Each structure stands twice: as C-alpha cells, then as structure tokens.
Amino acid sequence: MIKSLLGLGSKKDKLTVLFFGKTGVGKSSTLNALFGLNWATDNAVACTKKPQFADLDAPYPGFSYQEVRVVDLPGIGESPTADKKYTAYYKKWIPQADSLVWITQADTRAYKRDEIFLKKLKPLFKSSLLLIIALNKIDSLGVYDGEKPFDIEEGEPSEDQLRLIPEKIDDVYGIFKGAVDGKVAFEKNQIVPYTSVYGWGLESLKRKILTRS
Numbered sequence: 001m002i003k004s005l006l007g008l009g010s011k012k013d014k015l016t017v018l019f020f021g022k023t024g025v026g027k028s029s030t031l032n033a034l035f036g037l038n039w040a041t042d043n044a045v046a047c048t049k050k051p052q053f054a055d056l057d058a059p060y061p062g063f064s065y066q067e068v069r070v071v072d073l074p075g076i077g078e079s080p081t082a083d084k085k086y087t088a089y090y091k092k093w094i095p096q097a098d099s100l101v102w103i104t105q106a107d108t109r110a111y112k113r114d115e116i117f118l119k120k121l122k123p124l125f126k127s128s129l130l131l132i133i134a135l136n137k138i139d140s141l142g143v144y145d146g147e148k149p150f151d152i153e154e155g156e157p158s159e160d161q162l163r164l165i166p167e168k169i170d171d172v173y174g175i176f177k178g179a180v181d182g183k184v185a186f187e188k189n190q191i192v193p194y195t196s197v198y199g200w201g202l203e204s205l206k207r208k209i210l211t212r213s
Helices: 027-035 080-096 112-124 159-180 202-211
Strands: 012-021 052-057 065-072 099-105 130-136 191-193
Touching: 012 027, 012 080, 027 065, 027 202, 080 112, 099 112, 112 159, 130 159, 130 202, 159 191, 191 202
Parallel strands: 012 065, 012 099, 099 130, 130 191
Antiparallel strands: 052 065
C-alpha cells in the first residue's frame, strides 16, 4: 500500500473505486481478498461504520493510473437511522469516483433494496462512471434448492451452479438495468460472479475493476 513516488509521464494520477451494497454481502472481505488488505469483517455484526480507504500502487506495468484508491462504504440496510447517516457518505464519495462496484449476493432473489437504493443514488452518477455489479457468494448459489454444492476441493462451482450462473446474471441484469435507467452505461458483462470465501472469480473481478473494460 506504499504510494508510488515515480512520475510516469502522461499517466493519470489516481483511479478511485467505490465499493458499496447491502450490509452483510461481503464488501470488506472482498476488498481484503482483492487487494491484500486487513480490514475488519464479521458475519453477524456490521463492521464498516464510516468510509475507509487505501491508496495502492499501480498493480501492473502499463496501468493507466499512478495509483488506485479503493473505498469501502458502510452497507445499507443496517437500520433506517444508519441508512440516513450513511447516505451522506455516499453523496460525498460518489462524485469523486471513477468506478462504482455494487456488491450483492447470488444466493438470494431479494434485490428490491438494492434497486431502491441505487435509484436514490442515481442523480449523483456521472455518465463516465463504470458501474460493476460484483455477484458474491456464488458458492451458495442453488444450494438451498437442492442443487449440487460448490466443489471446495477443486475450488470451483459445481456443474449445477455453472448452469445457474447465466440465469442469475440475466435476472440481476434486468433489475439493475432498470434501476440505473440509462444514467450510466450498463451491459451484462459488467456483472461478475465470484466467491470471496474460495477465491473463484476474484481475478476476473479485479481485472474488470482495474482495466475498466
């Protein structure tokens, strides 16, 4: 996390990436896994009560920016009082962002709160923003419906889960496409399935975030 001291010609100064979503979806654990951080996580209690950020050196040669700032914002849905407080943080940070990573989970059909909150934030979005939907907890997809579980030994989804992933992406795409309603460009390939627990899909998510492609 040491800032680069090298002047790299025409490179832009900083890529600012915001991570947000409902409480409990694995924002901090995702950031820890992606960038080697050590931010507090808890399966039962919301740990992120205010924005925390880290400035990281350029991750690879030829990267278009001198450094990356990753920002972890408190999750929504903790309580009505907390949501009101946290919304002020979102209003402060979103105008500074180049990319927004909304983390949600694959093992649910309940995306209404995601949709409502994104619609509230939409006026803050600038057209140049890259919106990425990070679809966490792929390892739990379909398990409660009797589908074959994640293959822990191989570190990859089961055949059943691989079959379900495109269906889940289609479902999530329809919901989030409607929520942003053309405010920012949003295509299906901006939804990235992964699991922060077992690491599957994390490299694809990281590449999507850093290359903005």
